[in-house]
Amino acid sequence: MLSGAVAGAVFASPPPGSVLAAILTLWKGGASGVLLIVKNYTGDRLNFGIAVEQARTQGVHVDMVIVADDCAFAQPSKAGRRGLCGTVFIHKIAGALAEKGCPLDEIVARMNEATKNIGTLGVSLSPCSVPGCLPSFQLPPGEMELGLGIHGEPGIKRSKVASADEVVKTIISHMTDSSNKSHLSLKSGDKVVLCVNNLGALSCLEIAVVSKVERGVLVVRVMSGSFMTSLEMGGMSLSLMKVDEEMLRLFDAKTTAPAWPNLSTASVSGRNMFMKPEEKPAAASDNYNEGSLSSVIRLVLESVCKILLEHQEELNALDRAAGDGDCGSTHALVANAIQEWLHTSRIPGNFGQLLAELALLVQQSMGGSSGALYCLFLSAAAPHLKQNCDGAAWAKALHAGTEAMKRSVTQVLAEHFQSELFSFILECNCKLNDVYKKADLGAEATRNLTARAGRASYVASEHLTQPDPGAIAVAAILKAILNALKA
Secondary structure (H helix, E strand, O other): OOOOOOOOOOOOOOOHHHHHHHHHHHHHOOOOOEEEEEEOOHHHHHHHHHHHHHHHHOOOOEEEEEEOOEOOOOOOOOOOOOOOOOHHHHHHHHHHHHHHOOOHHHHHHHHHHHHHHEEEEEEEOOOOEOOOOOEOOOOOOOEEEEOOOOOOOOOOEEEEOOOHHHHHHHHHHHHHOOOOOOOOOOOOOOEEEEEEEEOEOOOHHHHHHHHHOOOOOEEEEEEEEOOOOOOOEOEEEEEEEEOOHHHHHHHHOOOOOOOOOOOOOOOOOOOOOOOOOOOOOOOHHHHOOOOOOHHHHHHHHHHHHHHHHHOHHHHHHHHHHHOOOOHHHHHHHHHHHHHHHHHHOOOOOOHHHHHHHHHHHHHHHOOHHHHHHHHHHHHHHHHHHOOOOOHHHHHHHHHHHHHHHHHHOOOOOOHHHHHHHHHHHHHHOOOHHHHHHHHHHHHHHHHHOOOOOOHHHHOOHHHOOOOOHHHHHHHHHHHHHHHHHHO
C-alpha cells in the first residue's frame, strides 16, 4: 500500500516542504516513480500540487491522483466533491498495481477511472473537537447529522436519531439518487466493495450492527473498522466502490500493511449468515394439568415479574458501583421470558414441576452469574416439592438450592447468611413474612461483606459502599411473592 504519509497540523494540510521531503526520500530510495494520493480539499491540492511541481524540476517522475468521493451535496460547489474514506480503496488498488510493476502513467489513468466508481456518505451522533478547542458544531441530543466531512465540518441535513436499518437505508438512497449530482450510479447486478468506517467514537458493537444491515446490492467484500477517523466523532460513514473481476483481484492482493484487515474473499450477498433453530419440542407445561393453586401461582409470578422490571434501573445503578451495571437488565430478561411463558403455557399445579419449568426458563433466557445461580437453586429445589409442599418440604427445597449454589461457586453467597436463613425457616415453619424480613436485613448487611467472587471482587473495598444488587433482587422477589399472596 502506501510507502509514506505526510501529516499536517490537526485538520490542516501539510506545507509543501514536508510533502517534497517525502517525495525526495522515496525517489532517492530507488522508486521509479512517486504517486501522491490526495483528498479533494483546496489546501491539500495547493500544497501537494506545489510539491509536485518542485519535485519535477528536480527530475523526479511524480504525479498526483485526486479523490473526490463525497456524495452529500446535490449541487456541489466549484471546489467539487470532498475526499472521504473512499480514498482508502485507492490506496489499496494503486498499491497493488505498483507492486505488480505497472508504470506510473498507467496507475494514474486507472485510478482516475476508479475514483468515478466510488461514493461515500457519513452520519454522526456527535461533533468532534480539535484538542484544546470547542466542538466544531453543536448537535442537540437525539439528533444526527447527515453528510458531514472528516474535518469536523457539519453536514447537509439533521434528523432524529433512527435505527441502524433506517440510517443505512437513508445513506444508500441519498448516495444513489440520480437527482443528486454527486451520486454514485448503481444498477442491478453491480458488484461493490463496502467499507463501514468508524469516524472515531463508535464501539465495535455499533459498527458491527451497521455492517450487518441488509443492503440490496451485490456486496462482494465488506471491511469494517476505523479507516479514516475524525478525532472523537461519534459517527460512521459508508463507502461503496463498484468493481469488476480485475479490480476485485487488485483489492484482494495481499499486503503487509499492518492495519489492513484480513478480509474474507467470499461474497457477502446471498450468503445465509444464520442457521434456523431446530423446531422446539412441545413445552413440558403443555402436558401439565393446572391445579387448584395455578391461579395463585400466576398472580405470584406476575407480581415477581412486575417488581423486577420496576427495579431494573435501581439494580443496574447498584451494580455499576461494583460490577458492570447489568444486574437489573439481566433480571429483566428472565422477567420478560416468564411473562411470555404465562401468556402461552399452562401453569403446573405441582410446585416441583413449576420450579423445574422456571429453571429451564432461566437457563434459556437469563445468563450472567445471577442466571447461573438461580438455575442451580431452582433445579436443586424442584425435586423436594414434587410430592409435598408443606413447610418442611419447602425448607428442604431451599436448603438443597443453597447447597447446590455453594458447591458450584464457593463464597459467592455469604455462607453464614445461608445457614442462618435455613435455621430460621425451620424455626418459623416457613412463615413467608419472616423470611422476607430476614432476606431484606441480609441484603442490607451485604454492604459490609467483602466480595470474594464475581466482578465486585476486583473492585477496591472502599468503593463498595452499596448493598449487593443480587441480594436486593432476591429480597424484592420475596417481597413480590408475599404481597401477591396477601392480595
